[in-house]
Amino acid sequence: MALSLSCCSLLGPNIHKTQLNISSKREEDLKQVKKLITTNGIPETITSPHESLQKGNWVKLICGASFEDVADVRNLSLVYTLSGVDCIDCAAEASVVSAVNEGIEAARAIIPIRRPWVMVSVNDDEDLHFRKAEFDPDDCPTDCSRPCQNVCPANAILGDCTPGGSGTKGGVLAERCYGCGRCIPVCPYDKIRAITYIRDVNTTAELLKRDDVDAIEIHTSGRQEIAFRELWNGLGDSINNLRLVAVSMPDIKDLTISAMSTLYSIMESNLRCINLWQLDGRPMSGDIGRGATREAIAFGLRLASARGKPKGFLQLAGGTNAHTVDGLKRERLFQTTTISEISDGEKRPPGSSSSQNALIGGVAFGGYARKVVGRVLSSMQSNHRHAFIEDYPEHLLKALEESLALVGTVKRYSSS
Ligand code: SF4
Numbered sequence: 001m002a003l004s005l006s007c008c009s010l011l012g013p014n015i016h017k018t019q020l021n022i023s024s025k026r027e028e029d030l031k032q033v034k035k036l037i038t039t040n041g042i043p044e045t046i047t048s049p050h051e052s053l054q055k056g057n058w059v060k061l062i063c064g065a066s067f068e069d070v071a072d073v074r075n076l077s078l079v080y081t082l083s084g085v086d087c088i089d090c091a092a093e094a095s096v097v098s099a100v101n102e103g104i105e106a107a108r109a110i111i112p113i114r115r116p117w118v119m120v121s122v123n124d125d126e127d128l129h130f131r132k133a134e135f136d137p138d139d140c141p142t143d144c145s146r147p148c149q150n151v152c153p154a155n156a157i158l159g160d161c162t163p164g165g166s167g168t169k170g171g172v173l174a175e176r177c178y179g180c181g182r183c184i185p186v187c188p189y190d191k192i193r194a195i196t197y198i199r200d201v202n203t204t205a206e207l208l209k210r211d212d213v214d215a216i217e218i219h220t221s222g223r224q225e226i227a228f229r230e231l232w233n234g235l236g237d238s239i240n241n242l243r244l245v246a247v248s249m250p251d252i253k254d255l256t257i258s259a260m261s262t263l264y265s266i267m268e269s270n271l272r273c274i275n276l277w278q279l280d281g282r283p284m285s286g287d288i289g290r291g292a293t294r295e296a297i298a299f300g301l302r303l304a305s306a307r308g309k310p311k312g313f314l315q316l317a318g319g320t321n322a323h324t325v326d327g328l329k330r331e332r333l334f335q336t337t338t339i340s341e342i343s344d345g346e347k348r349p350p351g352s353s354s355s356q357n358a359l360i361g362g363v364a365f366g367g368y369a370r371k372v373v374g375r376v377l378s379s380m381q382s383n384h385r386h387a388f389i390e391d392y393p394e395h396l397l398k399a400l401e402e403s404l405a406l407v408g409t410v411k412r413y414s415s416s
């Protein structure tokens with residue numbers, strides 16, 4: 001006992017000193033986090049989400065319509081709330097919605113900042129965003145080099161094949177798979193299946209009644225009028241609780257405006273809030289590279305200058321990344337209310353838009369936003385699995401720098 005006491009008394013002060021050092025380092029890092037937010041002028045300058053759409057500086061974080069890793073969703077929501085996003089879009093699943101709201105409130109406990117809207121994403125029919133990859137790892141050749149695992153942007157394919165690793169090999173972690181499909185063509189043995197699903201309309205209607213859900217996004221091909229109508233009618237009065245209804249659709253070229261008009265006519269009679277058209281350029285590809293954003297910009301340019309489109313803000317998505325705003329500026333579409341010239345040289349009369357709202361309301365970032373902050377989350381989780389990022393302010397600081405560099409392209413913060 002004497003020896004034990006003596007050891008404690010020898011080690012005690014050192015341990016105490018180390019703990020104090022760690023705690024003062026954390027306090028210092030947290031101070032840096034707050035300083036970064038205030039230096040950028042975020043709490044004072046960010047506008048209400050509706051005003052952001054009007055001004056063309058709306059930013060939405062897409063957590064992923066199928067991404068259900070609640071620990072990551074919470075941390076992503078915290079980081080991007082501090083960065084001043086206007087909306088956080090997530091899977092229409094109660095636990096995911098709660099994770100988003102937890103992240104938002106944790107951010108607001110660090111610094112008072114306005115709450116972004118919370119949006120849930122659903123589909124009216126089969127859609128790329130609503131699928132999961134699946135395979136049986138016991139069915140895979142033991143000598144497979146596992147290209148599926150290397151290509152997965154979500155770290156959704158389990159296994160530790162690194163030199164010195166455990167050598168375990170697993171299948172797809174369903175809650176992390178967001179359906180990008182990149183693993184499917186790289187499997188040399190054709191072992192991976194894609195399982196598609198449609199969100200249940202009654203469950204969605206219940207979710208929309210929650211006080212912490214502000215918006216819905218309906219993914220549609222634009223070609224399935226009956227499926228869209230059934231979903232819309234099935235949501236019934238739950239729509240009345242919302243501040244925003246978004247419809248996300250791909251570019252179906254000459255059919256786009258007539259499809260939008262049909263969908264709007266279905267919604268119009270009980271649409272009591274603002275609406276938005278999400279122009280999904282190249283789905284789930286923003287993290288691939290610079291050029292991935294081109295299709296969203298071309299889609300935005302065509303829609304901004306199109307006549308006869310139904311009411312609603314326009315917002316880009318699908319391939320959006322840190323180069324999107326540069327592309328919008330090149331096309332003179334960034335935070336402008338008029339088109340004086342379009343890129344192929346055809347002249348249009350100045351002031352051809354009758355609205356005082358920006359032609360493009362804003363940008364949604366998905367894969368790219370998750371990638372830049374995800375790197376920091378992975379590094380934190382390698383030591384602290386399921387950690388709250390605010391408990392590790394040095395990681396929070398890095399994540400915030402990454403998110404601000406992206407959100408700041410649209411928001412034009414003072415230090416961007
Ligand atoms: S590559 Fe894409 S589809 Fe395949 S497991 Fe990863 S997230 Fe899912």
Ligand code: SF4
Nearest residue numbers: 140144147148187191
């Ligand atoms: S690439 Fe195909 S065979 Fe190889 S581990 Fe992945 S799913 Fe199995």
